[in-house]
Amino acid sequence: MTGPDADMIEGVKVKPLRLLPNERGRLMEIQRADDPDFPGFGQVYVTQSFDGVVKAWYRHARQIDQLAAIIGTVRLALFDSRTESPTAGRVQEVMMGERSPRLVTIPPGVWHGFKAVDGDAFLVHLNSRPFDFDDVDEERLSADDPSIPYSW
Numbered sequence: 542m543t544g545p546d547a548d549m550i551e552g553v554k555v556k557p558l559r560l561l562p563n564e565r566g567r568l569m570e571i572q573r574a575d576d577p578d579f580p581g582f583g584q585v586y587v588t589q590s591f592d593g594v595v596k597a598w599y600r601h602a603r604q605i606d607q608l609a610a611i612i613g614t615v616r617l618a619l620f621d622s623r624t625e626s627p628t629a630g631r632v633q634e635v636m637m638g639e640r641s642p643r644l645v646t647i648p649p650g651v652w653h654g655f656k657a658v659d660g661d662a663f664l665v666h667l668n669s670r671p672f673d674f675d676d677v678d679e680e681r682l683s684a685d686d687p688s689i690p691y692s693w
Contacts, residue, residue: 550621551628552648554578555635558609560642571609571644572667578646580605583670590615590657590664595693597654598682605669606647608655613662614638617645620652620689632691638662654684656693 549555556578561568572579583604590596590613597618608617617635621628637643644667647653655664670678684693 548631548633549628550619550631550633550651551623551626552646553619553633553651554646556644556646558642558644569611569642571665572607580607580646580669582667584666584668584672586666587611588664588666590655590662592657592660592662595654595656595684597656597684597693598652598686598689599654600652600680601649601678602680603649603670603678605649606653607644607667607669608637608647608653609642609644609665609667610638611642611663611665612639613657614640614659615655615662615664616658617653617655618691618693619647620691621650622652622688623650626650630690632689652682652689 558569558571615637617637619633621631623629635643635645
């Protein structure tokens, strides 16, 4: 694959978000139920990441994750370990934050993690499924796991 999408992982979507300013502040619409790529709604939450801290690696078997950095800047890294995927073995990196607002959709089976750069960051997480303590749909690896060809 060549061109602007050459580094994209199959199923990952990066949607630029618009900031709508007015004399009182600004509005940033992240997700709507009538968006063409709306995966359904299970849970929404906000996390804070301290400057330089890596939160990685995570993947889900059933859940679709959507992430938007609303304060600060985040380097999101993704790794496709799905053997049946046409992009198996590919790494994708997305810089996002208040200066470059994006909503990133991460399909099940794709490892992902992020690092706050240039100060603390706040992220909105939109999950297609609610967290279930009795049936946890999450695998984790350490940030420096050698099975993922990425260095923070």
